[in-house]
Amino acid sequence: MDNIKRHSKQLVSTILWATISEHMNRLEARIGVRLCERGRGGFRLTEPGKQVHQAALRLFTSVEDFRHEISDVGLKLRGKLNIGIIDNTITNTASPLPLAIQRFNQRASEVQIQIEVKPPLELEQSVLHGQLHAAIGPYPLPISGLDYHPLFEEKQYLYCSNNHPFSSLKNISMKTIRSACIVARSYLHAADLKVLGVSSSGALIDNVEAQAMLILTGQYIGFLPSHYAEQWVLKKQLQTLLPNKLHYSSSMASIVKSGGFRSPVLQAFLDELDV
Secondary structure (H helix, E strand, O other), rough: OHHHHHHHHHHHHHHHHHHHHHHHHHHHHOOOOOOEEOOOOOOEEHHHHHHHHHHHHHHHHHHHHHHHHHHHHOOOOOOEEEEEEEOOOOOOOOOHHHHHHHHHHHHHOOEOOOOOOOOOHHHHHHOOOOOOOEEEEOOOOOOOOEEEEEEEEEEEEEEEEOOOHHOOOOOOOOOHHHHHHHHHHHOOOOOEEEEEEEOOOOEEEEOOOOOOHHOOOOOEEEEEEEEHHHHHOOOOOOEEEEEEEEEEEEEEEEEEEEOOOOHHHHHHHHHHOOO
């Protein structure tokens, strides 16, 4: 039985070599060069053979790329894309979102885009539970089940209004600043309070607009994104306090649900967002 198996393998091997040799002879005759040395010593490519081998590999790669490209011909992206963002980011020129949406719409004009504005903690929960496909915001404390991808930084400075007592002070100390009534954003997990060296605030909010409103009353001071506060700075309704010292950057990131299947619509959007 072992002899039969051994002879069978030898026969198959002989047939394969004969078939390969025949095809090689035909190819060599067609292109007019010897591609390989064949004999008892084995099989070895000649220099022209190596060049043809590399060209063949490039050809196979091109064919595979072509196959992938034409597989999408006639297929249009359809459905819905639900995105979440925090409030008042439109004035931030560092945000890639407007351009990403523009390019995505050109690529997938039949997809309906829905944008919801929520605080960061709600954005995380909405993505985690499948209510949103993706969301952009500051997430100081990542949670399990989500993938975070940093996108850009948002500069934060300390502001007071022009009718706040601090606005008329030429020289102001940290002790004086710490004595003021401070408004802070809850989702920053006291990052703004740490910069000031205080442990509590006089007001706690979950969105930038509410924070700006309280600062503009002249009763509070607080940090705001510089791009957002600029509109009131230009009108001389807000001014920075110790800008060379009291500032920090808030990292903005995109989030999607970890693992599982990403729909073609979501993946197309993430591609435009460069995630």
